[in-house]
Amino acid sequence: MKVLVIGRGGREHAIAWKMAQSALKPEIFVAPGNVGMRLITGQTGAQVTLVNIDENATEALRDFAIENHIDLTVVGPEAALANDIATVFRTAGLRIFAPTAAAARIESSKEFAKDLMRKYHIPTAAYRTFEDYEAAKQYLDEQGAPIVIKYDGLAAGKGVVVAMSTEEADNALKDMLLDNRFGKGKVVMEEFLQGPEFSLLTLVNGEQVVPLVIAQDHKRAYDGDKGPNTGGMGAYAPVPVIPQAQIDWAVEHIMKPTAKALMTEGCPFCGVLYGGLMLTKEGPKVIEFNARFGDPETEVVLPKLKSDLTQMILDVLDNKEVKPEFHEEAFLGVVLAAKGYPGSYSKNIPLNNPAGIPQQVFCMGVKEENGQLLSNGGRVLFVVGKGTTLKEAQQDAYQGVARMAHPDLFFRNDIGWQAL
Numbered sequence: 001m002k003v004l005v006i007g008r009g010g011r012e013h014a015i016a017w018k019m020a021q022s023a024l025k026p027e028i029f030v031a032p033g034n035v036g037m038r039l040i041t042g043q044t045g046a047q048v049t050l051v052n053i054d055e056n057a058t059e060a061l062r063d064f065a066i067e068n069h070i071d072l073t074v075v076g077p078e079a080a081l082a083n084d085i086a087t088v089f090r091t092a093g094l095r096i097f098a099p100t101a102a103a104a105r106i107e108s109s110k111e112f113a114k115d116l117m118r119k120y121h122i123p124t125a126a127y128r129t130f131e132d133y134e135a136a137k138q139y140l141d142e143q144g145a146p147i148v149i150k151y152d153g154l155a156a157g158k159g160v161v162v163a164m165s166t167e168e169a170d171n172a173l174k175d176m177l178l179d180n181r182f183g184k185g186k187v188v189m190e191e192f193l194q195g196p197e198f199s200l201l202t203l204v205n206g207e208q209v210v211p212l213v214i215a216q217d218h219k220r221a222y223d224g225d226k227g228p229n230t231g232g233m234g235a236y237a238p239v240p241v242i243p244q245a246q247i248d249w250a251v252e253h254i255m256k257p258t259a260k261a262l263m264t265e266g267c268p269f270c271g272v273l274y275g276g277l278m279l280t281k282e283g284p285k286v287i288e289f290n291a292r293f294g295d296p297e298t299e300v301v302l303p304k305l306k307s308d309l310t311q312m313i314l315d316v317l318d319n320k321e322v323k324p325e326f327h328e329e330a331f332l333g334v335v336l337a338a339k340g341y342p343g344s345y346s347k348n349i350p351l352n353n354p355a356g357i358p359q360q361v362f363c364m365g366v367k368e369e370n371g372q373l374l375s376n377g378g379r380v381l382f383v384v385g386k387g388t389t390l391k392e393a394q395q396d397a398y399q400g401v402a403r404m405a406h407p408d409l410f411f412r413n414d415i416g417w418q419a420l
């Protein structure tokens, strides 16, 4: 059995690590991967090969998969989905767990996602879409603040402004519609919602929806949820502030109807459908959908998963019934990022050997030069602690963080605060 994982970050490290532990004993290829993923061999015995093909080189990836008789491909990054890698692979007769670009619009186009939710009565914030600054400004004057402004397209997590004042909202509108900061496009203006957020990852194939345990991300850069939005600074699972009944409700009334709606619209979804949800006073509502494994949620959800992920994905692709099992323990992970992230930051920070600590480390942005592991991105390492309680998992994680720390790296000290 040969598995190809596409991507290069901590999420793909976790996917490859988990898939490598399968009873099917797969040989793992990661394109392009990162050098930290070689750790998987020492941990699982699986052979791991890094393939020097960019995640956006869709045809080259397809040719590699054909020539090397890859049995199953799993895709991490949204950019590869937008290139329609799923259709290119399936057309070549290759098995791939990823949505088509048409289905992935649930992530890549806020307007598509919002219109779908409106049409199929899936609970989400009220909204309007605008292309023209003057019209958007008039709507802002009617609605007032707080209000949420979202660029309608992929903006690397930077396209959302939760504006607490009309001035802040107006600046965001000018930025996106007059100065075209992310390119010429539309904005979605949304009702401001309140409540704890959680991420519900589901494995989907058509109408089949298999929920995993929920996790909670920490999007802001600094302690106390201060500072700029990032790709995510830490995560944990389970999330005790969200009652199980609300999760079940969200599966039945959000995730399943969304999968069904995509089928009805002629773009059936296959892959990971990620619900970014908020538990409001009126129940769970959708903040956003993603069409892929969340990062860093995946790096705690997969350690908590007891079942064989490789087998689960194969079963979902065959529409067989899947009942995932999870470990009892809690898992909590902390990102070590290069100082300056999410703004400009330095690279080539020397890193301690992640194999030298008892905690599981997933490498987010690393490379190797002359046998020395170096940072190679904004988010560098993800250290996962575990314990019988979240508190213990947090202590365990921060012991690992202390061992991997460096003066040029920073991390949040309060990952898990909503639970502890």
Ligand code: AMP
Pocket (backbone or CB within 6 Å): 125, 148, 150, 157, 160, 162, 190, 191, 192, 193, 194, 197, 219, 276, 287, 288
């Ligand atoms: P998104 O990229 O859509 O997930 O938005 C990024 C973050 O902005 C979310 O994780 C929320 O914390 C916040 N946010 C987005 N939409 C809303 C909303 N309608 N009301 C309140 N906060 C929101």
Ligand code: GLY
Pocket (backbone or CB within 6 Å): 217, 231, 232, 290, 293, 294, 295, 296, 297
């Ligand atoms: N952690 C949020 C995301 O993957 O988009």
